[in-house]
Amino acid sequence: MAVRRDSAVGEQRPTGANKTAKATKVSDPAAAEKPAQKTTNPAKKAASVRKASPARKTAAKKTASARKPTSARKPVATTAPAPATESHTALVRRARRINRELAEVYPYAHPELDFENSFQLIVATVLSAQTTDLRVNQTTPTLFAKYPTPEDLAGADPEVVEEILRPCGFFRAKTKSVIGLSKALVENHGGEVPGRLEDLVKLPGVGRKTAFVVLGNAFGRPGITVDTHFQRLVRRWKWTEATDPDKIETAVGALFPKSEWTMLSHHVIFHGRRICHARKPACGACPIAPLCPAFGEGETDPEKAAKLLKYEKGGFPGQRLNPPQSYLDAGGIPARPLGAAG
Incomplete structure (x- = not known):
């Protein structure tokens, strides 16, 4: 700060914007020399401590958050995050496990057309x-x-x-x-x-x-039957992204031994007709829900999903007249919790 010396008096005077404030300090030497007094009032000290308490700050934040309208709150995610890219080995293992699960649900899967020769x-x-x-x-x-x-x-x-x-x-x-x-x-x-x-x-x-x-x-010669049900399900399960039947046949055939191709086709088609429907799949009643990347596309509530099951020729599943108790309980609800490995 620039100052001007008064030759007659021998003191320094402030200049510029801070002239008034500086003059006030100089005009009261006693006030300038007087030390600041500390607050010794116990009540005020306790109030200060309470104000700075971290617990009270946290409680205040929670109360303020609870008072916010529902529309202003951060939405809760209802779907799982997208899985990381699946390796070919992991895909083969998951695909074969799905087929094993379906084989237990549909042990008598077969072509549902009547024929004698x-x-x-x-x-x-x-x-x-x-x-x-x-x-x-x-x-x-x-x-x-x-x-x-x-x-x-x-x-x-x-x-x-x-x-x-x-x-x-x-x-x-x-x-x-x-x-x-x-x-x-x-x-x-x-x-x-x-x-x-x-x-x-x-x-x-x-x-x-x-x-x-x-x-x-x-003739007992292995083959993959790529009908509309098969195409829909293998894409939902991320076995392939292809839409051409010949490409689907090649991609899926590479995941399984040739000896399993015919029964694999029956298992997938049975499942597509009874549970994994085109428009509204019964996700909440699906025995392979823990292995399905498309879980949630259909009804996930077990009771509502059970009503979507289709009972075709031979009962459900396969040719069993009644659902196996290891899968559905007496009320027709999946006995195994969804998401639990079976």
């Missing part, structure tokens, strides 16, 4: 496109009673066959396929269903899915 199976599988197995099973007894062999169906009147197949939907296209299929079997394979993939896929109306159903269930 390979010819009936291939025809029924062609008819099952865009409809339910139940509808096909209601239709094929009449069809096979009238046309029991490929030779019979190859020479059938299309209009008569159309009328029989009408309940299956797309009955004109399906009539053309099964009659053409029967003719190809008679002309190229002596009236017998071939047991090779390359021969089956050349038949009218037969793709890889139908071919693997026939190979796995009529």
Whole structure:
């Protein structure tokens, strides 16, 4: 601070903005020399201690937080954080464990189409496109009673066959396929269903899915059946991100021994039809919930989820007439807590 010396008096005077404050201090020398007095009042000292108490500060913060409106509070996360990238080895282990769990739930998983021989199976599988197995099973007894062999169906009147197949939907296209299929079997394979993939896929109306159903269930040759249920579930389980059936078949086949492919297909399809539905999966009643990355997409409340279970032919699960008590309790609720490893 700049000062000006008064030559007559011999004292320093302040200049600038602090002139008044400085002059006041100098004008009262006694006040400047007087030491500051400390507060000795016990009541005031106790109040000061109470004010600085950490416990009281914490309590005050909690009270203020409780008074905040609900909309102002920080939202609580309702979903688990996204898992880290899964290694291929971890994926293989998880996928195989899911299959083992499903094998216990659906020990008698099988193709749900009624058939007595390979010819009936291939025809029924062609008819099952865009409809339910139940509808096909209601239709094929009449069809096979009238046309029991490929030779019979190859020479059938299309209009008569159309009328029989009408309940299956797309009955004109399906009539053309099964009659053409029967003719190809008679002309190229002596009236017998071939047991090779390359021969089956050349038949009218037969793709890889139908071919693997026939190979796995009529000839005992392993194959993966990639139907709509299979596609939906393997993507939910993060076994693959592919959408093309052939790519799904390749990706999933790499996770399992070839000997397990046929039964794997049955397990997955059974589960997709009974629990892991397309629009509203019954997550709260799912036996593989702890292993499923998509848990929470459907109903998670066990009681509400149990009402979503679909009981198809053979009961639930598999061909059991009653659910196993190790899975559901007497009230139809999962006996094992969700999230618990089984």
